Amino acid sequence: MNYQDLANLVFPDAKDISFYEEKYPRRNLTEGAIVTRFAPSPTGFVHIGGLYQALVARKAAKQTDGVFFLRIEDTDQKREVENAITGIVNSLQDFDMSPDEGQINATEELGNYGPYKQSLRKEIYQAYAKYLLAQGKAYLCFCSAEELEAIRAKQEAAKIRTGYYGVWANCRNLTVEEMIKKVQNGENYIVRFKSTGREDRKIKHHDIIKGNVDFPENDQDIVIIKSDGLPTYHFAHAVDDHLMGTTHVVRSDEWLSSVPLHLQLFQELGFRAPKYAHIAPIMKNDNGNKRKLSKRKDPEAAVDYYKKEGIPSDAVKEYLLNIASSSFENWRRQNPNLPIEDFDLQLNKMSVSGALFDMVKLLDVSKSTISRYTAEKVYEEAYNWANEYDAELKELLSDKEYALKVFGIERKNAKPRKDIAKWSDVKENISYMYDIDITDYPYQVINEPEDIKKILQLYIEKYFNEADDKQTWFDKIKTLSGELGYASEVKAFKENPGMYKAHVGDVSTVLRVALTGRTNTPDMYEIMQVMGKDKVINRLKSAIAKLS
RNA sequence: GGCCCCGUGGUCAAGCGGUUAAGACAUCGCCCUUUCACGGCGGAGACAUGGGUUCGAUUCCCGUCGGGGUCACCA
Numbered sequence: 001m002n003y004q005d006l007a008n009l010v011f012p013d014a015k016d017i018s019f020y021e022e023k024y025p026r027r028n029l030t031e032g033a034i035v036t037r038f039a040p041s042p043t044g045f046v047h048i049g050g051l052y053q054a055l056v057a058r059k060a061a062k063q064t065d066g067v068f069f070l071r072i073e074d075t076d077q078k079r080e081v082e083n084a085i086t087g088i089v090n091s092l093q094d095f096d097m098s099p100d101e102g103q104i105n106a107t108e109e110l111g112n113y114g115p116y117k118q119s120l121r122k123e124i125y126q127a128y129a130k131y132l133l134a135q136g137k138a139y140l141c142f143c144s145a146e147e148l149e150a151i152r153a154k155q156e157a158a159k160i161r162t163g164y165y166g167v168w169a170n171c172r173n174l175t176v177e178e179m180i181k182k183v184q185n186g187e188n189y190i191v192r193f194k195s196t197g198r199e200d201r202k203i204k205h206h207d208i209i210k211g212n213v214d215f216p217e218n219d220q221d222i223v224i225i226k227s228d229g230l231p232t233y234h235f236a237h238a239v240d241d242h243l244m245g246t247t248h249v250v251r252s253d254e255w256l257s258s259v260p261l262h263l264q265l266f267q268e269l270g271f272r273a274p275k276y277a278h279i280a281p282i283m284k285n286d287n288g289n290k291r292k293l294s295k296r297k298d299p300e301a302a303v304d305y306y307k308k309e310g311i312p313s314d315a316v317k318e319y320l321l322n323i324a325s326s327s328f329e330n331w332r333r334q335n336p337n338l339p340i341e342d343f344d345l346q347l348n349k350m351s352v353s354g355a356l357f358d359m360v361k362l363l364d365v366s367k368s369t370i371s372r373y374t375a376e377k378v379y380e381e382a383y384n385w386a387n388e389y390d391a392e393l394k395e396l397l398s399d400k401e402y403a404l405k406v407f408g409i410e411r412k413n414a415k416p417r418k419d420i421a422k423w424s425d426v427k428e429n430i431s432y433m434y435d436i437d438i439t440d441y442p443y444q445v446i447n448e449p450e451d452i453k454k455i456l457q458l459y460i461e462k463y464f465n466e467a468d469d470k471q472t473w474f475d476k477i478k479t480l481s482g483e484l485g486y487a488s489e490v491k492a493f494k495e496n497p498g499m500y501k502a503h504v505g506d507v508s509t510v511l512r513v514a515l516t517g518r519t520n521t522p523d524m525y526e527i528m529q530v531m532g533k534d535k536v537i538n539r540l541k542s543a544i545a546k547l548s
Numbered sequence: 549g550g551c552c553c554c555g556u557g558g559u560c561a562a563g564c565g566g567u568u569a570a571g572a573c574a575u576c577g578c579c580c581u582u583u584c585a586c587g588g589c590g591g592a593g594a595c596a597u598g599g600g601u602u603c604g605a606u607u608c609c610c611g612u613c614g615g616g617g618u619c620a621c622c623a
Binding site: 039040041043073075076078079141145148156159160161162163190192199210213214215216220222223225226227228230232233234236252253254255256257258259278280281283285289290291292322323326327329330333351352353354355356357358360361362363364365367371410413414415416417418419444474477478489490491503504505506507508509511512518519520521522523524 | 583586619
């Protein structure tokens, strides 16, 4: 009786690993091409941190003509959430980050290295577990949850390291005969890795982001195959990333401390280990403490939040790149119109510590992003958003020709208007351009009904002409101001405030408020042009009528 | 608690032995011959702390403090 017999007894049907080694040959890629992956577990929506990882991983691959794939890590069936896979796939699609290989919907996938869903790879993991078992590099553990708990309790009481290792690993020294006997007796078991490491020795690891990190070797006999026959994360990681040809593992830095284990696993399995890039997670300030953005507490943790708010996916990616690399901002300033695909992200320049999520900054990035859009693009995006989330806005936008004019206001100039941060702002932003009932007129300096009435009436009767160019238009407002005793130049007013009731700016404000119901708007000349003569006259008349 | 990572203005961050310690967001003021936004100019605001090493430390070493991660048949 030897380990081979034990392996055959436990995994009678498992294939020899040579089968898989041949089935999944080395990828034929150009020198330096990077293969990365996004490997979420389907336990809910995509987290902004997950998107961040995926963005970084995907960029690293794309920059080198490599491959970016999506692997679903569903080895914990208890935690699996319905439709999560579809959610993941859709979120990546929303951000224009669909993978080259992997799941493309709940049941289908792309690529030659699949299945890309771990629950479908059970036999593969078992083949490799059998391989380790046959060599005595793994063993069966029959400890119950209670026994494990008892071990832990003892360790804690003695204030020593907890875990299943060394002398605490009860089943580690079971003989092959004993293990076989227990299996034949129907005892429950799991497969554990027989660690070759020693806690008093150090291993060196070079992480692409974190740099040189030394750890004690791993000496824990971790579980590789659980009682349901599925692998643990660690084992699946080693097997999958080897078979799938991953060259660079980009993942959250919570995994950093598992590196010794992972390296050991790769070595004992005879695999070449990938390079690791552990990224710092995105944090949030919670009463003075930093913590990871939480799925439960923070709405902005969910990637869908941005979609619902109408923050363009481009903007979210720009913001994330901002966090990832400080050189991105400089690059963007120099290349305002290039797509972010052209930006070269250096993994080794990425920040080592977790950044606090900054919504204000995101919104600023978003404003800039949207300001670079053409009116056509703004229309399209706003319409698509409205179509899903805001029926009223959709209705407003139904007249595309007019909407295009509205979105074109102050957009054609060298310094386009920057006032939309998210599509959910649009309605509030443009509603006065439509046939709404203005009820509130927040007149400012000039606020006597009689004065207002005079200005508006005179403007309608004598000065308004749709055909005027901008200079003529404004000259007329100046003339009108003078005619009614207001300063037609602000400077003149400032020099001699006592001589006038108010100045041309104040007169303009009256017109603006009467026209739009607000004190702040984009350029009034353009607004009038877009509204057209009838609407302008009607608005002004109606404002007069509403003077008390 | 053990192990590991991190600590530059409110936030994101350059700099990594000698700098007036960049830049962006936010904030304040001024300017942009009508508002707001944009843009321009300017202001305020930082190297956690204590020891070393050095002619000289934000940069290197050690301690302290602070923050984070990890120690599952979860990923």
